[in-house]
Amino acid sequence: MEKTGAEILIQSLVDEGVDTIFGYPGGAVLPIYDVLFKFSGPLRHILVRHEQGAVHMADGYARSTGRPGVVLVTSGPGATNTVTGIATAYMDSVPVVVFTGQVPTALIGNDAFQEADIVGITRPCTKHNYLVKDITELARIVREAFYVARTGRPGPVLVDLPKDVLTAKAEYVRPDKMELPGYQPTYRGHRMQIKKAINLILNSQRPVVYAGGGVISANASVELKSFAKKLNIPVTTTLMGLGGFPGDDPLFMGMLGMHGTYTANMAVTNTDCLIAIGSRFDDRVTGKLDEFAPFAKIIHIDIDPTSISKNVMVDIPIVGDVRSVLKEMLDAIPTGKRLSDYKRGIKGWHRQIKDWMRTHPLNIKQPRRGRIKPQYVVERLYALTGGDAVITTEVGQNQMWAAQFFRFKRPRTFLTSGGLGTMGYGFPAAIGAQVANPDRLVIDIAGDGSIQMNIQEMATAVQYKLPVKVAILNNRFLGMVRQWQELFFNRRYSHSCLGKLPDFVKLAEAYGGVGLRAEKVGDVDRVIKEALKIKDRPVLMDFLVDPKEDVYPMVPAGEPLNKMVLL
Amino acid sequence: MRHTISVLVTNEFGVLARIAGLFSGRGFNIESLCVAETTDPRVSRMTIVTSGDDRIIEQITKQLNKLVNVIKVHDLTGEDYVERELALVKVNTTQENRAEILSIVDIFRAKVVDVGPRHYTIEVTGDEEKIRAITELLRPFGIKEFARTGRIAMARSLRTK
Numbered sequence: 001m002e003k004t005g006a007e008i009l010i011q012s013l014v015d016e017g018v019d020t021i022f023g024y025p026g027g028a029v030l031p032i033y034d035v036l037f038k039f040s041g042p043l044r045h046i047l048v049r050h051e052q053g054a055v056h057m058a059d060g061y062a063r064s065t066g067r068p069g070v071v072l073v074t075s076g077p078g079a080t081n082t083v084t085g086i087a088t089a090y091m092d093s094v095p096v097v098v099f100t101g102q103v104p105t106a107l108i109g110n111d112a113f114q115e116a117d118i119v120g121i122t123r124p125c126t127k128h129n130y131l132v133k134d135i136t137e138l139a140r141i142v143r144e145a146f147y148v149a150r151t152g153r154p155g156p157v158l159v160d161l162p163k164d165v166l167t168a169k170a171e172y173v174r175p176d177k178m179e180l181p182g183y184q185p186t187y188r189g190h191r192m193q194i195k196k197a198i199n200l201i202l203n204s205q206r207p208v209v210y211a212g213g214g215v216i217s218a219n220a221s222v223e224l225k226s227f228a229k230k231l232n233i234p235v236t237t238t239l240m241g242l243g244g245f246p247g248d249d250p251l252f253m254g255m256l257g258m259h260g261t262y263t264a265n266m267a268v269t270n271t272d273c274l275i276a277i278g279s280r281f282d283d284r285v286t287g288k289l290d291e292f293a294p295f296a297k298i299i300h301i302d303i304d305p306t307s308i309s310k311n312v313m314v315d316i317p318i319v320g321d322v323r324s325v326l327k328e329m330l331d332a333i334p335t336g337k338r339l340s341d342y343k344r345g346i347k348g349w350h351r352q353i354k355d356w357m358r359t360h361p362l363n364i365k366q367p368r369r370g371r372i373k374p375q376y377v378v379e380r381l382y383a384l385t386g387g388d389a390v391i392t393t394e395v396g397q398n399q400m401w402a403a404q405f406f407r408f409k410r411p412r413t414f415l416t417s418g419g420l421g422t423m424g425y426g427f428p429a430a431i432g433a434q435v436a437n438p439d440r441l442v443i444d445i446a447g448d449g450s451i452q453m454n455i456q457e458m459a460t461a462v463q464y465k466l467p468v469k470v471a472i473l474n475n476r477f478l479g480m481v482r483q484w485q486e487l488f489f490n491r492r493y494s495h496s497c498l499g500k501l502p503d504f505v506k507l508a509e510a511y512g513g514v515g516l517r518a519e520k521v522g523d524v525d526r527v528i529k530e531a532l533k534i535k536d537r538p539v540l541m542d543f544l545v546d547p548k549e550d551v552y553p554m555v556p557a558g559e560p561l562n563k564m565v566l567l
Numbered sequence: 568m569r570h571t572i573s574v575l576v577t578n579e580f581g582v583l584a585r586i587a588g589l590f591s592g593r594g595f596n597i598e599s600l601c602v603a604e605t606t607d608p609r610v611s612r613m614t615i616v617t618s619g620d621d622r623i624i625e626q627i628t629k630q631l632n633k634l635v636n637v638i639k640v641h642d643l644t645g646e647d648y649v650e651r652e653l654a655l656v657k658v659n660t661t662q663e664n665r666a667e668i669l670s671i672v673d674i675f676r677a678k679v680v681d682v683g684p685r686h687y688t689i690e691v692t693g694d695e696e697k698i699r700a701i702t703e704l705l706r707p708f709g710i711k712e713f714a715r716t717g718r719i720a721m722a723r724s725l726r727t728k
Contacts, residue, residue, distance in 0.1 A: 123585060124592050128635040131581070148635060182577060182638040306629040309622070 005135045005166040006031040009099070012142040014041050015174050018070050020061060020435055021045045022054040026074025027114060028101025031166040046435060046464060049456040051078050053428040055085020055156075056454065058096045060432030063415045064390055066219060068095040068149050069432060075101040076114030079160075080121065084422060086156045087125040091419025092240060093217055095154040097145050104164040105133060119160050127155030135168040140175045147178060152185030153304040154217055185303060189318045189325035197275075197299045197316045198332045202342045204273030204297075206349040207233045210256065210285075213240030213418065214278015214302060220323035221245065221411040224277065227326050230333055232343055234353050236264035238279050239403055240418040247407030248387075253353065254362060257285040258555045259400045262360035265553070265561040267353055268293050276300040278322040281311040282419070283557075291560035301325045360566070362404055371546035372521055374398070374473040378405035381443060381471060384528045389441040390433045392416065392426040394450030396480035398473045400551040402445040424453025427470060431457055434466045441469070441532070448474040448501055458511035461538035469531050470540045472504060475547040483550045487565075508540035517542040569598070570624050570644040571720045574613040574631055578604055582636045586613065589634065595619065595627050599717030610638065614719045643720050650720035654698045655680070656689045659709035668708060675701045686711060 003011065009032060013021070023045055025033045036045055048054040051073045058069025073082055079100040089096045103112040119131045128148050130141045138161075145157040201207055215224050215237075221244045228235050228251050235245045236256040245252055254261035256268055268274065274296040279285070286292040292312060300307075300314040301322055308317040318325055333339065364375035378401050381389075391406055392415040393399040399416055408414045415433060417425040430444040444451075451472055461468050473479075481496040505515030514534055518527040524543065531539040552567040576582045583602060590597050598616040605612050617627060624642065631640045643650075660668060665687075672679060672689055675697065681688035691701050698715065 119581065120584065123581070123588050180635060183635045304633070306626065306633055308629075310626060313622075 002169040003172045005138055005168050006035045008138050008172045010035050012139055016146045021070045021072050022057040023072035024048055024051050026078045028075035028163045049459050051081035052085050053454050053457045055082045056425050056428035057432030059089045059094050060415055060429030061436040062094050064412050064433035065436045068097050071098040073100055076116045079118035080116050088417050088420045088422045089156040090125045093154050095149040096156040097149050098158045100160050102160045102162040105162045122158050126158050129158040131160045132165050135165050135170045143175050144178050186319050187321040187324050189320035189328050193318045194328050194332055205345050206271045207273040208267050208271040209233050209235040209275045211241045211244050211277045212238040212279025214322045215244035216411045218322040220326055223323050223326035238285055242414045243408035243411045246409045255403055259551050261362055263356040266356050269562040271296045274298045280307040287555045288560040374545040374549055375401050375405050377543045380524050382406045389443050392430040392444045394426040394446045395421045395423045396447050397551050398445050398447040423450040428454050428457045430468045431461050434468045443469040446470050446472045448472055449478045462512040465536050467535050468538045472542050473545050474542050475545050477547055504540055504542040513538040515540050519544050569618045572615045573641045575639040576611050577636045578609050578611040601717045601719050616718055647723040648720050650694055650718050652718045653692045654715040657686055657712040658705050660687050671704050
């Protein structure tokens, strides 16, 4: 029997195993919404309040589960509103498939109502994108879109759907073949390179593992742990890598980079063998490039060949899936004298690292009286949840404090916009993660600036009874901007003070959620405990924190990692 | 250093925009770019002339390879390859200089493809050097219009398609 394009689309989604769509209707996608109205299959639609929110939700869904997130929006403004979300997912390699409506093919290029060249607009921020010009291509393109989004280095894919393609009719056959001659990601590592890498490690005295988001995308945290344990190598991760290695493991040195720990930055500066795993030498990680890991031979494992030797020249590149390469490396590690000699040789290095950890720990002193320290709020969230939560963040100080003071033990529990640095990411991402994990505790650690960038999604969380928790570290400032102005612009606080803030408690209540406020140190635990009890509505916790608090350590932009400004 | 890169791509709309966008978005330089269908109508060949140090060229080839529409990337530089370019030159003529112009055309094995009362249009094919040389010789007569295709190239060995 023939189906319409809209019916083929929905059937294709079901066949891809999609269970949730984050979307917002509009003229060009009405045929799809009409199918959803009648559809009784295993597919749920979450009605968002802004299309940017939809993409961040799909992103949070994807990061927390590893399965592609799906978005459906209309043409023109519906499509352009997704761009920030798509760029966010692209920078952090998150599999998201975005379906946009488009004006009928006959009108494309005529400046029709709600027409935008979304394929052109998103070309530089998607892994790939498509304009479906004929209904006979639809099923194949949907299949390819999901395949491209989740394989290789994952990323967002956009599919633009003209209205006449949605109403045309054709037979639906799920294509068993895809035509992607130019897309063949490398998964297995090169055997000789792996052998060389193991040799290099066994001849080193001061090895360090520097792991990134690739460990999480590749589901390789178990292998990473075995690898680090077997060779007794201290581990640091990037912001994106947090949770990829247990945060409470004795080998873990914390995050490196601009706001990394003293130990991690000193270790990377002094290592003689840096093993970069699923990480891409971002400028926030390396600091001044010429002085990054100056004594190290570098091994770099990554599925994306363009990441290798892009910023830092590496000695042993290994292109492949992090998980399969780590497995191959584990098998290639010799036993016996060679291994025990190596382990003896790195004892001094471990002593040095213990020493750094002891002399420069990350901690914060919260006076009993006086203002609440934002770091203290994160510490209490960690303590009172037992660390068992999915944490999302906004961008800025809140993000860095969450990264520093919450010890992520498991992968896919820390969702943050690392590459693009998108304010307004955390709250919708938390909603997406909550939709995907209804029984888990999901907390957005937010700032008073960022939370206002997608606050409208409060209505979505209330409508679907999602018990997302938001902890606003409210310092009445765009804190990270203020910090930079304090340190680098001689305290000229140009437009970084949010002069007028809404009453967040009343705002939450106006949406139908719960609002709680902590003004004194003594309120913090009570507010968190109260929030944790609520299971049927979103909760917004407004923590009035010390506005003067800065994030330390800090490596000023362009300085080498060992030139940290310490508290 | 200058590199000539031959790229096989799927013959779809938007592919050229992807390649051009990759170069502009990452600050790479395009000196010339030629595209046309191959014997297989589903595949086009692009010949891109670009320049940069080894690291930039490595990034360019890797980034090209990463595009889903790109089937194969082959940097011809440093290999034995042939390259050709075609130029059309419309040059002013007078009664007196026609013979001289024709002899230049002859020397370069070029062709006059259009004649008017006061002009010749000359077609010349060759590598960059040859095109430059004939252009310089024709310049004193007055070049009214000039168009060239940009380079296409092919490796001499049988190894490549």
